[in-house]
Amino acid sequence: MYVVVNAAQSVDGKLATRRREQLRISGPEDFDRVDRIRAAADGVLVGVGTVLADDPHLTLDEEDRRVQRLRNGRPGHPARVVVDSTGRTPTDARILDDAATTYLLVSEATPPDRREELRAAGAEVIVAGDERVDIDAGVGALGDHDIERLMVEGGGEVIYSCFSAGLVDELHVYVGSMVIGGRDAPTLADGEGFVDTFPRLELDGVERLDDGVVLSYEVVESAERSDDAE
Numbered sequence: 001m002y003v004v005v006n007a008a009q010s011v012d013g014k015l016a017t018r019r020r021e022q023l024r025i026s027g028p029e030d031f032d033r034v035d036r037i038r039a040a041a042d043g044v045l046v047g048v049g050t051v052l053a054d055d056p057h058l059t060l061d062e063e064d065r066r067v068q069r070l071r072n073g074r075p076g077h078p079a080r081v082v083v084d085s086t087g088r089t090p091t092d093a094r095i096l097d098d099a100a101t102t103y104l105l106v107s108e109a110t111p112p113d114r115r116e117e118l119r120a121a122g123a124e125v126i127v128a129g130d131e132r133v134d135i136d137a138g139v140g141a142l143g144d145h146d147i148e149r150l151m152v153e154g155g156g157e158v159i160y161s162c163f164s165a166g167l168v169d170e171l172h173v174y175v176g177s178m179v180i181g182g183r184d185a186p187t188l189a190d191g192e193g194f195v196d197t198f199p200r201l202e203l204d205g206v207e208r209l210d211d212g213v214v215l216s217y218e219v220v221e222s223a224e225r226s227d228d229a230e
């Protein structure tokens with residue numbers, strides 16, 4: 001599985017406010033770039049925290065020919081994926097509409113009747129992990145569903161887990177010209193945090209878009225032994 005992480009942050013590293021309300025950090029040029037990364041992916045993944053905060057749709061601009069060319073003849077939208085240990089995705093969430101296939105990665109902590117409700121609402125439910133979703137196993141299972149290139153859009157908890165599991169190949173961060181602040185506001189990588197070994201990145205590109213900048217990195221070294229895995 002090839003994994004590309006993309007997110008937008010303020011100059012102080014926040015993905016949203018401390019109230020976790022959806023916030024536009026990107027401008028139109030950056031949203032076009034995000035659409036192109038989505039179009040090149042077989043699947044777009046977010047955490048349930050993002051679903052509850054933003055109610056995202058995670059589909060493509062079907063009118064944009066540049067985006068459609070990147071689909072390489074694959075019809076429709078990439079699959080949508082939610083990491084959701086206990087099945088908290090609302091059954092009326094936009095991500096469960098019939099625009100694209102949606103996989104919910106749940107753990108054994110999601111009761112069987114809740115799994116059935118989510119299936120009835122349109123989700124393909126994949127169980128990976130006991131209490132919490134085992135992100136490595138869950139992402140691995142997506143490979144059985146023809147997902148070979150995965151875009152991870154956030155939020156901070158899920159991005160940290162992907163780095164912690166050594167899954168990330170590329171990172172693209174749009175830095176918007178604003179300060180959000182707040183010790184409780186989500187950042188690009190939350191979770192427990194690394195204190196011993198750290199993922200190491202190589203800067204691949206810098207591009208000015210709207211009133212901000214996109215930083216593109218290749219991951220050259222995973223944090224194979226993260227402290228929260230000890």
Ligand SMILES: NC(=O)C1=CN([C@@H]2O[C@H](COP(=O)(O)OP(=O)(O)OC[C@H]3O[C@@H](n4cnc5c(N)ncnc54)[C@H](O)[C@@H]3O)[C@@H](O)[C@H]2O)C=CC1
Nearest residue numbers: 007008015016020047048049050133154155156157158161
């Ligand atoms: N600016 C940007 O580019 C983006 C901003 N956001 C913002 O981020 C916030 C949501 O981020 P978070 O609260 O960090 O939530 P998140 O979207 O990262 O979801 C985290 C939740 O997923 C579940 N989960 C299950 N297994 C997990 C695992 N193995 N690893 C991690 N999580 C697991 C847990 O319930 C956990 O609380 C919202 O305010 C949203 O607006 C979200 C995406 C992109």
Ligand SMILES: Nc1nc(O)c(N)c(N[C@@H]2O[C@H](COP(=O)(O)O)[C@@H](O)[C@H]2O)n1
Nearest residue numbers: 008023024025026054056057058059153
């Ligand atoms: N790249 C980017 N820039 C921002 O300013 C953002 N707020 C986000 N948020 C992400 O996009 C999702 C919304 O997608 P749809 O428009 O509903 O398709 C949102 O849930 C975040 O993952 N991204």
